[in-house]
Amino acid sequence: MLQLDHTGIAFAEREWEFDLTLATHGVHALLGRSGSGKSTLLNLIAGFMRPDSGDIRWQGQSLLPMQPSLRPVTSLFQQQNLFSHLTVRQNTGLGIDPGLKLSAAQIQSIQSVLIDVGLEGMEHKLPGMLSGGEQQRVALARCLLRRRPLLLLDEPFSALDATTRQEMITLTRTVIAQYKPCVIMVTHDEEDAVAMQASILRIQDGRINHEAG
Numbered sequence: 001m002l003q004l005d006h007t008g009i010a011f012a013e014r015e016w017e018f019d020l021t022l023a024t025h026g027v028h029a030l031l032g033r034s035g036s037g038k039s040t041l042l043n044l045i046a047g048f049m050r051p052d053s054g055d056i057r058w059q060g061q062s063l064l065p066m067q068p069s070l071r072p073v074t075s076l077f078q079q080q081n082l083f084s085h086l087t088v089r090q091n092t093g094l095g096i097d098p099g100l101k102l103s104a105a106q107i108q109s110i111q112s113v114l115i116d117v118g119l120e121g122m123e124h125k126l127p128g129m130l131s132g133g134e135q136q137r138v139a140l141a142r143c144l145l146r147r148r149p150l151l152l153l154d155e156p157f158s159a160l161d162a163t164t165r166q167e168m169i170t171l172t173r174t175v176i177a178q179y180k181p182c183v184i185m186v187t188h189d190e191e192d193a194v195a196m197q198a199s200i201l202r203i204q205d206g207r208i209n210h211e212a213g
């Protein structure tokens, strides 16, 4: 399970203290007003920010001594951070090896994930040749390839039009059902939470309230 135990951080004149226990598998929507600390919570778990106090544990082990790349975490953001000079296959392959020294078996697993997200036939395209929804599929494929047990989604669908958004929600639900990570998804839209069949985590006044899903 994921445990945040009095995980505290302060910026300027504001303070947050997060206490949270989530089961190993499950989907949770993280809601809260703009500036309430949603991205801060994800950054603490991913290791891009360090808490001032408290602990963050996965399966009983503290994540705090671990570099972000070594944590059991993968993140998908609204901006996909695809490399414009790398193909769809290469951008996806970064999920396995940042040096892109890929074996035949790894190329096969990339291909299989690209088929899962509906990008078969686009392996050799560059991101600039793709729509926003297709770019988001590449980013999702890269996350899925990593198969890390904690999946952090920061407004993954908010830049997409309504139809593409619905397709991405369906696709994300399907792949989550296959590999069963613990998912925390930041969204401004309670409809996304319902569509993802997520329980609700709400940040208010620097604390998390966990509502039944």
Ligand SMILES: Nc1ncnc2c1ncn2[C@@H]1O[C@H](COP(=O)(O)OP(=O)(O)OP(=O)(O)O)[C@@H](O)[C@H]1O
Pocket: 011, 012, 032, 033, 034, 035, 036, 037, 038, 039, 040, 041
């Ligand atoms: N590294 C930082 N240094 C100082 N202040 C920061 C830092 N990161 C975030 N903040 C501030 O902390 C507050 C919470 O930011 P955060 O991005 O977590 O909010 P959020 O709930 O994700 O907001 P939004 O919904 O608008 O994306 C904001 O007021 C932000 O300006």
